Amino acid sequence: MSELFRRYGTGMTLTMLAGVAVWVLAMVVLPYFVMVEYSFHPNLTVVEMGGPKDHYTLENYAALFRGVDLLHWDFPDDFRVFLRTMWGASLVTFICLLVCYPVAFYLAKVATPERTAFLLLILVIPFWINEILRTFSWYILLAYSGPLNIVLKALGIIDAPVRWLSGSAGVLIGMTYAFLLFMMFPLYNALETLDRNQIEAARDLGAPTWRIHWRVVIPHAKPGIAVGCIMVFVLAASSYVVPALLGSPGTRWFTETIYSWFFEAQNWPLGSAYAFILLGLCVAFILLMMRLFRVGLTDIAK
Amino acid sequence: MQASRASDRLLQIYLGVFLVYLFLPLVIMAAATFNTSRFPTVTPWLGTTTRWFEALYNDAGMWVALENSFIIGFFVILVSVPLGVAAAVVLNGVHARARSLLYAVMVSPLLTPGVIIGISTLVFWDRLGVKGGLHLAVIGQSSFITAYVMLMVLARLQRFDTSLEEAALDLGASHGQVFRRILAPHLKPAILSGAVLAFFQSFENYNTTLFTRGTDTTLTIYIASKVRTGLTPAVNALGLILILVTVVGAVAYEVMRRRESARERAALRNAERADMEALQIA
Amino acid sequence: MSQDVVLDHVTMRFGDFTAVRDINLTVKAGEFFSFLGPSGCGKTTILRILSGFTEPTEGQVRIGGRDMAGIGPNQRPTALIFQNLALFPLMTVWENIAFGLEVRGVSKEKRRKRAMELLDLIAMPDAADKRISELSGGMKQRVAIARALAVEPKVMLLDEPLSALDLKLRQHMRAELRAIQRRTGVTFIYITHDQGEALTMSDRVAVMSRGRIEQVGAPSDIYDAPRTPFVATFVGENNRFAGTVASVEGGVARVDTPAGPLAGKAGEGVRPGDPAVLFVRPERMRMGQACPNQLSARIHHVDFEGSFANLFLAGPGGGELIVQASNDGALPSLSPGIELSLGFPPESAVVLPASAEAAA
């Protein structure tokens, strides 16, 4: 701190510190706190706030779990949505990893440098294109009388058109497509630093290809895998557009539930509690990945 | 060796399929713009037309949304660039222990789901009596876009030789002059790309905006709502235009970045050559 | 008012580490003054205290009689040449030189004119519009000096400015720096760990060790009359003979050493019965002559240097000796294995208390 004052003088240092305080406190930390604090209140009208009915309660959190019946495997709506979101986001993350790994490996270790440079340039283009547009393109593709059904039928893979957009398939397909590149680049960055000689050496020792990947390449890619999984999971779990566009009422996502609590039921405390639960889910996943793959925060924020 | 060549071939085929998978949906969406069908599709192809561009042009709602997106983007730059620069400078100048804590807090918005940033912003400002609207969208978006700017500026700052600041001070410059004449010019490339990125992030943001917008509509909100209600290929026309703009922008940005690093390398070579020449003279 | 630089009981601590310890010193206006000492002895710290980047923990700095406490680097009459030069990479050569004038609000024409004058002074008249990255190491060096001179400082502070240059350029720049100092009459305070630089350029030298000043004096004093064992060993080569003082008479001390009794000029604090060390320069050792101090040693190695040769000998009592023999035609007879008889006059040697050595 004194270092700052020495380098930039009192006036400027105070200005900068004030700016940082505004950002960190008023735009990041305090909003979280207020949201969390809010989630422990009952849903009251403005008049009732601060009145006798206003007290701290866990009701909003309990609401999610009320009616869960493990014996009969019966879940209330919101909880079912929560489970679906958790499961769906995990699945999307895993699919993205599977789909990206060969491409990232090819870019990092097989292709010539010029080709890699060119392909990377090509790959960043969809990355820059809006998530909504990328999702919308699948809306057209997956339509009942859309191109995918026609092609599949022509190839004889299906007999009758599939209603992609009324099951979970559409959401999963759309999310995989929308968040794929968030897996690709971390994976590529990690694999790029792998010494080709290690692969050669393993091959020399007679290791079959799958074993080389299992014992040499994948361990090296761990930080990339962790970062990619974190990105995709958080994006998928908190996606609103994809389920809204490609899903149906039967395939609600947790974000949609939160939205409707906020703006349809006007129950902000409950919405805040759910938002905090969603945040908790994401943080838990991040911590799990950081622990599992032994990476730090600095590796992630790149 | 044999096995490796076969697996390389396999990888190449896979890459081809992957690229098709990546781009075909976008191509189909773009193509649907020119289909006369009232519903955006390429199957069946009912005839080629450009009338959906006209329809888009005549859609007043789209223009309002576009204008809102620009207004938000402009103010997001105005907020997040100065804050991001200040944050990077402060972070660079505090002690190691304070630094890692501050760093964790500052990058946390990047790992926080956008909807939650939107919700916390909405709830916080509602407590202070501020309702949703364009202004709140600016605040919500800036809270995480500032982190992007901060990271970009920080990366550049770490390549800054602090003895330059001291040299300027020693020559009699005030702290303000040091900042303006020495530090700011050094940070300029990062500030410019930070501003571009900030605008872009703001323009395409949906999740945070959804909760903070009040009753205002931005372009992304507009597209999403059109898809659900009142979908016509005019949306495709808009998508096509946005894609073209993005592609041109992304390529230009990429080319600019590569040229910049080429220039830095050339400067280094020049210096080395001058030293060699000096040696030969001496 | 004279522009003397005075360090008055200056001490600098970083935590519980003392980097600079109780320095008292006056650098006279117009002097070329050097601080010489090994790496980490606190030279840069002193310079940063003088230029105002750090405030001393204790003591006072005065320039021209004025106390500098609380006066920032941008308000002091000093200009610092940084160890890495710190030229502004985004400005041209002339903008660099004129920067100090720019921040003082001098008009552009005046700035440019002054920059051109200074470019003439450093013999780079055509370099005004070049970029810094286009300059060679020696040119950068000179631009840094011109930039510092532009603000007409009373005191120039130079932190090992030549250390990044190669040998030839370094020797050339020594002469050039000295010439610039003479021409401008500005006080130069120069830091180096290279004794050749300190001895050739300076009017006076302060030898430092572990945050303390060991000795201040003209280069010839430092070399010929070291006052502490540290100075005797750090500056130039020296042969050392440890022993016990037998007597001190008329400024000459006799020391009983494993090589026999030897005599030399008695330094401060040498008392009979105390342990002491006698130092003799290699070039002061004579061969075969009848001198008061006689000893014999066997050559084990010869380094031929052209105009002279360095003989390395195993002395009596096992210590290594160095003798410099000038190339007067007798060198070929000196080869390893030969036993030499050596001597030196007492006025060529100094005797210093060994306790000072142990403390250093």
Ligand SMILES: Nc1ncnc2c1ncn2[C@@H]1O[C@H](COP(=O)(O)OP(=O)(O)OP(=O)(O)O)[C@@H](O)[C@H]1O
């Ligand atoms: N800011 C600081 N904090 C803690 N210790 C410091 C600081 N600055 C210098 N020191 C310590 O003080 C001692 C003297 O440092 P100084 O830089 O003055 O040495 P120097 O004589 O210039 O050495 P060199 O020849 O290597 O440049 C060193 O041991 C250094 O580690």
Ligand SMILES: [Mg+2]
């Ligand atoms: Mg130093």
